[in-house]
Amino acid sequence: MAGQTLYDKLWSQHLVKERDDGTALIYIDRHLLHEVTSPQAFEGLRLARRKPWRLDANLATPDHNVPTTLKERAAGNAGILDQVSLIQVQTLDDNCEAYGIEEFRINDARQGIVHVVGPEQGATLPGMTVVCGDSHTATHGAFAALAHGIGTSEVEHVLATQCLLAQKMKNLRVRVEGKLGTGITAKDIVLAVIGRIGTAGGTGYAIEFAGSAIRELSMEGRMTICNMAIEAGARVGLVGVDDTTIDYLRERPYAPTAAQWDAAVAAWRDLVSDDDARFDKEVVIDAAEIAPxxxxxxxxxxxxxxxxxxxxxxxxxxxxxxxxxxxxxxxxxxxxxxxxxxxxxxxxxxxxxxxxxxxxxxxxxxxxxxxxxxxxxxxxxxxxxxxxxxxxxxxxxxxxxxxxxxxxxxxxxxxxxxxxxxxxxxxxxxxxxxxxxxxxxxxxxxxxxxxxxxxxxxxxxxxxxxxxxxxxxxxxxxxxxxxxx
Amino acid sequence: MQSLTQHQGLVAPLDRANVDTDLIIPKQFLKSIKRTGFGPNLFDVLRYLDEGYPGQDVSQRPLNPDFVLNQSRYQGTSILLTRRNFGCGSSREHAPWALEDFGFRVVIAPSFADIFYNNAFKNGILLVPLDEDTVERLFQEVEASEGYRLDVDLEAQTVTTPSGEVLSFDVDGFRKHCLLNGLDDIGLTLQDEEAIREFEQKHRQAHPWLFRDNQREAS
The missing domain is CATH 3.30.499.10 (Aconitase, domain 3)
Structure with a gap:
């Protein structure tokens, strides 16, 4: 039997139930929320008199609407001059408070863009399924987490059931081999990949980014690349676990500690595609040829x-x-x-x-x-x-x-x-x-x-x-x- | 969710590939905390000649006479015919909400972006993929004859043209079932509540670090 890809492993580790028609129920470990795509989901829960399935899986922060000048921010929510934006941020606060969901509010030092905050806190871990009502959730795949964006109906579905209805994607591997030129960054790699395969080139696929140039990247660089998988049409971008991944996570606030850390690291080491794994499609790019x-x-x-x-x-x-x-x-x-x-x-x-x-x-x-x-x-x-x-x-x-x-x-x-x-x-x-x-x-x-x-x-x-x-x-x-x- | 079994409607052609979700509904309208009322701002940038903002009286805004949905022959349309990779970009469900609120029930294109595909079906909109050549032919037919209507039959998975030509399309079984019956996903999933609890228990034992309440106990 052929080996498994990283995506195959993550999929099978979260498979609750598979239906005859090909749809599956997959379990969600981490659900990130922000103010724009969650209000209607909470409203739906309320109307149906449902409660969140598992509170500790959720983490929220406002990011899309918040002002960025110090003057406005000094006043907290009250500094949001746009009244429509203010209502949206306030609604997130109210919903998180009502349901008991942890939230980093506007002037919490831990507040930020949800896809920066999750990894930074260690709230994104290898082997997790991570979803958020935002297409750039693909970012978290840099940690060998199965991460993708969802719509608001799905936000409500995850809140209510801790699961998502999904269909298995196909596997695409993008290998970037060789050494990058001086001044060439992860952003140039991913733009070059999109230029090559097109904005729909990854539709229906989970893209695993591999090859020596990807291995050389920091976690920040890998996040930049996975973040833009969606710009190539793929909901999911992935990078296998290595020392860089593990070193980044050590002592992050939400990361496991002590004996649990050791057990986790041992399990994470397996979160790579097997050598004999089969991909439905492969694209190879020479790192040395990538220009800014x-x-x-x-x-x-x-x-x-x-x-x-x-x-x-x-x-x-x-x-x-x-x-x-x-x-x-x-x-x-x-x-x-x-x-x-x-x-x-x-x-x-x-x-x-x-x-x-x-x-x-x-x-x-x-x-x-x-x-x-x-x-x-x-x-x-x-x-x-x-x-x-x-x-x-x-x-x-x-x-x-x-x-x-x-x-x-x-x-x-x-x-x-x-x-x-x-x-x-x-x-x-x-x-x-x-x-x-x-x-x-x-x-x-x-x-x-x-x-x-x-x-x-x-x-x-x-x-x-x-x-x-x-x-x-x-x-x-x-x-x-x-x-x- | 509104069910859809058969739908007959006037077709409007949007001749453009890679229509992204920012184009379907621009970000300033995403500030609403409701699910309804997005229709007047569907394709806002293409439809009006000025910049739109939330809460505006759209009847006072200058319309772009060249935009297809502003042309009299397409008034009352409910089937959108467009090009490949429709709905690419963000996960905003406001995109299908806007299409639905405007009155679209069916979108026909050679391909659709993944997240949009999910979101549309959850809002009672049927997405019909047809190959590029067929779509091209439909574009020609729509433009050639005013009042061009198509007959869409989800049960049979067919689209019938005014000349009686029958085109078949693919749709996955689960989404078809939900749309035919107007079923709520959450209700269906909760029928498997026991299976979810059982999985969760095993998952917690195998990967205790994924559950923060375990960590608090451990530390």
């Missing part, structure tokens, strides 16, 4: 290396692809064959569940250090993923580096990734963003998003346009040259 990536369009698959150019629709044969490219160029205000490095930027956003962890901020700070944000940039903001990331960054002096360079240093939350709070792009503005989606209007009505790594975003802030991080000196740049030439 920049998206130019309105779908994450519309991506190019920084030294490349925007495509020319005239050269595209498939009519529907061609139509998509024409529409994207029009929306983005770009000309065919325009060089990526010629795209002028208005704003820069460093943050989101993709790239707001301490390592991301360190990489951006390295580039920002001693430099100044270009005058043509109206706003460059750094939004840490959680209160604890913020605290750590401040202990390392990263906040000073950003502030001295002219970046704003904000309070934790989802912020301009999806602009549900006050942080947004104006119509027509171009933004270098470390987030995950460049959909039309995602960062604000008419806003134009370019997805990049934190180092690339920081370099773009300084130059005023995209630059190849590999040629960008880590030394302070010359005093600002007028870029308007």
């Amino acid at each position: 990536q920049v998206t130019w369009g309105t779908s994450p698959e519309m991506v190019a290396p920084v030294f490349g150019e925007v495509p020319d629709p005239a050269g595209i044969a498939d009519d529907s692809v061609k139509g998509g490219v024409i529409r994207a160029l029009e929306y983005m205000g770009l000309a065919p064959r325009q060089k990526i490095t010629d795209i002028r930027l208005d704003k820069v956003f460093i943050g989101s569940c993709t790239n707001s962890r301490i390592e991301d901020l360190r990489e951006a700070a390295k580039v920002a250090k001693g430099n100044k944000v270009a005058k043509s940039i109206q706003l460059a903001m750094v939004v840490p993923g959680s209160g604890l990331v913020k605290r750590q960054a401040e202990a390392e002096g990263l906040d000073r580096i950003f502030l001295e360079a002219g970046f704003e240093w904000r309070e934790p939350g989802c912020s301009m990734c999806l602009a549900m709070n006050a942080d947004k792009l104006g119509a027509g503005e171009h933004c270098a963003s470390t987030s995950n989606r460049n959909f039309e209007g995602r960062q604000g009505y008419g806003g134009r998003t370019h997805l990049v790594s934190p180092a690339m975003a920081a370099a773009a802030a300084i130059a005023g346009h995209f630059v190849d991080i590999r040629g960008f000196s880590q030394q302070p740049q010359q005093p600002q040259q007028p870029q308007e030439a």
